[in-house]
Amino acid sequence: MPIKAINRANLEYHIVSLKDPSSAIAEQYRKLRTNIDYSNFNKEIRVMSLTSTFPGEGKTVTALNLGTVYSQSESKTLIIDMDLRKPKIHRAFNISNSKGLTNIVIDGEDKDNVIHEITDNLHVLPSGEKMPFPAEFLMSKKLRALIDDLRTDYDKIIIDCPPMTAVTDASIISKFTDGTLVVVASRRTNSDIAKQIVKTLNDNGANIIGSILTRVQKKDHRYLAGYYYYSEYMED
Numbered sequence: 001m002p003i004k005a006i007n008r009a010n011l012e013y014h015i016v017s018l019k020d021p022s023s024a025i026a027e028q029y030r031k032l033r034t035n036i037d038y039s040n041f042n043k044e045i046r047v048m049s050l051t052s053t054f055p056g057e058g059k060t061v062t063a064l065n066l067g068t069v070y071s072q073s074e075s076k077t078l079i080i081d082m083d084l085r086k087p088k089i090h091r092a093f094n095i096s097n098s099k100g101l102t103n104i105v106i107d108g109e110d111k112d113n114v115i116h117e118i119t120d121n122l123h124v125l126p127s128g129e130k131m132p133f134p135a136e137f138l139m140s141k142k143l144r145a146l147i148d149d150l151r152t153d154y155d156k157i158i159i160d161c162p163p164m165t166a167v168t169d170a171s172i173i174s175k176f177t178d179g180t181l182v183v184v185a186s187r188r189t190n191s192d193i194a195k196q197i198v199k200t201l202n203d204n205g206a207n208i209i210g211s212i213l214t215r216v217q218k219k220d221h222r223y224l225a226g227y228y229y230y231s232e233y234m235e236d
């Protein structure tokens with residue numbers, strides 16, 4: 001499949017790490033990548049998912065940038081959109097979502113026909129045609145078999161998920177990933193609700209590999225010394 005050109009004029013999401021790899025923001029995503037790799041050196045994290053409490057906390061932006069920096073470090077990387085209710089990954093690359101993950105699993109579509117090659121190392125699988133029962137789809141054996149198959153094709157698979165408070169999808173997805181990242185938005189995420197989703201993920205057997213703080217404002221900096229992962233994308 002030919003490499004798709006990215007029409008930047010139409011991008012809803014700016015993938016800073018792709019557009020400007022030498023920027024300070026891209027450097028923060030590389031730090032995040034390093035933190036994930038070094039903190040989990042005893043267990044290979046090949047497939048990871050991202051979730052959060054509520055919509056708009058930065059899951060998709062983080063998945064896009066993290067996937068990009070992995071691909072730039074010679075890891076063959078696939079970003080999969082498993083937010084089947086509000087899919088957005090395709091918009092970032094200006095690619096079609098008429099066929100994607102759901103079409104491979106349900107219609108037997110060839111994966112090579114629906115995975116988009118953004119660069120040699122960065123591939124994207126949009127969510128595909130909408131379906132009435134996303135949770136049932138996510139629990140299907142066929143989906144697990146596909147992920148197992150993709151594990152042999154890619155070094156890293158980054159899965160963008162819906163938020164935890166709306167639906168159970170992210171918990172279901174976490175069962176077939178090697179690790180789950182919890183995205184927390186500065187000044188927005190309610191800490192009690194965040195603790196609750198961490199408990200729910202743990203109770204479901206998820207391997208939580210860390211949290212990522214997003215939407216940090218400059219004035220927040222002095223409070224953040226103890227943060228485990230710190231993804232900086234500063235708002236004034």
Ligand SMILES: Nc1ncnc2c1ncn2[C@@H]1O[C@H](COP(=O)(O)OP(=O)(O)OP(=O)(O)O)[C@@H](O)[C@H]1O
Pocket residue numbers: 052054055056057058059060061062083086088162163213214215216231232233234235
């Ligand atoms: N690290 C960040 N710092 C500042 N703003 C951010 C950051 N990450 C994302 N944003 C902004 O927050 C908004 C929501 O981001 P995004 O779509 O990634 O959230 P989401 O958690 O995927 O939402 P949804 O649950 O609706 O899919 C966007 O306008 C995005 O530009």
Ligand SMILES: [Mg+2]
Pocket residue numbers: 059060061083088160161
């Ligand atoms: Mg999203």
